[in-house]
Amino acid sequence: MNTPTLLSSCARAATAEEARYRIDYPNSRARSSRIVALDDEAAAIMRRIEDDVWGDAHFLTFRARNPAPGIEALSIDATLARPDGGETRLSAELAGADVVVMIASSGAGIDAAAAVGNACFVRNIMTAGLIVSRDRTDPDVERAVGALRPYAAVLVIAADEEFVPAMLHALRA
């Protein structure tokens, strides 16, 4: 079993000519993405790209955490704003979500990151954190990183907001 199964089979299979015979079909269904802005500047960045063409992406802005009755420190849900200004609940948005991308520009969204991140964690939903800031050494950015790190499977610190749509398109949001 140490010999190739078919003489030169990889050599032929990897040619441009053979690439023509790759089956052309949609190999994935639309991904259900939730993009959550955690602070005002992040919300402004998000608003500038909401009208692009997206798959099943919901653009949402964090409004407030909803603590458990009588236990202020324990979030059980959160209120989010839709682009049209209407409100929705985090728990409802996470139902059926494949990935949640949290966008922050400062450390102002620490509570928001915890509320969204925890909710994703208990539901086993993939999370990504994206911090947009020109100055990585800004203490505010460090706070944002610290806030998101426990909850984001991947954390990106981007110098320009152009990366936001680039990343979301790459992920088929």
Next chain:
Amino acid sequence: MLRKDVNDLLTRTGPDTAMGDLFRQYWMPALLAEELPENDCPPVRVKLMSERLVAFRDSEGRYGLIDEFCAHRGVSLWFGRNEEGGLRCPYHGWKYDYTGQCIEVPSEPEESGFCSKIKLKNYPLIKVGDILWTHMGDPENRPPKPEWEFATVPPEQTFTSKRWQECNWLQAMEGGIDSSHVSWLHSGALVSDPLFKGARGNKYNQGDKRPFFEVVEADGGLFIGARRNAEDGKYYWRITPWVMPSFTMIPPRGDHPVHGHFWVPIDDENCWAWSFDYHPVRALSRDERKAMQDGYGVHVKYTPGSYRPLANKDNDYLMDRAAQRRGETYSGVEGIAMQDASLQESMGPIVDRTKENLVSTDNGIIMARHRLRKAVVALRDKGETPPGVDPAHHKVRSASVVLPPDQAFVDACKEDLTVRPGVKQSSV
């Protein structure tokens, strides 16, 4: 997923392409110095970024890199006679010096000065470390010489090889910044390869196959940190630098030499995978150097007389399903370099990125593409010098460290990620 127009933009590197212009801003590896070992040695054919060239070393030791074809009848100067200060076409005796200037046309009267009107395109070729580097861009904008640490440490501390990889440069390079595949594809090598095995960090790699990632922009490119669980609630970080356009380093393991790559386009469907190993503070041991020469670690065994890997697509990479079943290799292909290359070549000459389904942990790749695209456009539209040209950007290191959970690698490891002459690499 990448739109077709962006995929074309990033993968085409020939003359008069936007990405080709970007690559031509940099000093790039062209040949191993061993390929031109002595004065008047045989010339070598070189294809870089879709340009056919010939390299030679003249009687005075000057390196020439010139258009491969004689200006007279288009004969390949690989057939040329390298003698008495130039490369002479064997067809009718036209002779060129190391700058491509024609210095003899035997059929014409010397007094006519005809030969002074003939000049082949040429590029500079300089030796830094074990490599001959070229800059194929505007001579007016020639950057300072490269200052990569692997090429500037004493010769006994470094080893470089190159191998032909039969696919576009970008899909090869993207493998160099994709840390999450190591726990899968190279899992066998972590316990068996003499240049990898034995490090404490390997057990973290093997014990946690779902690393967390942090991607941080750097002046020259990116730092990509992969975080895995270590003891006592601490994190094991493997930090991969990428410097534009195509330099990557692998985070070190124990006291093993540090490895890395340059990915250099030959044409749009082939590239050179340059692979280096060096130790910042000590000579490579005899065993280490032999392992590198024998094709372990990031190096390969060659098809004799060439820089083509012995395991290649013509022999199905010597696929060994029995070794795969025994757990010696994960994919059935032997050797870290060919485990990567076999899969990257299987994608096709230029992978169709409109079909891919990236996930969040691919963000290093997503960001690298984004930065390449931005740099290409800024160069094309505004003439901006891209990141990575400045030799200050060359002074990076990879690192593997264990950190408390609240520390950002990019802050905690600022010094570890910077070249510090005489200071050992930070490695677990």
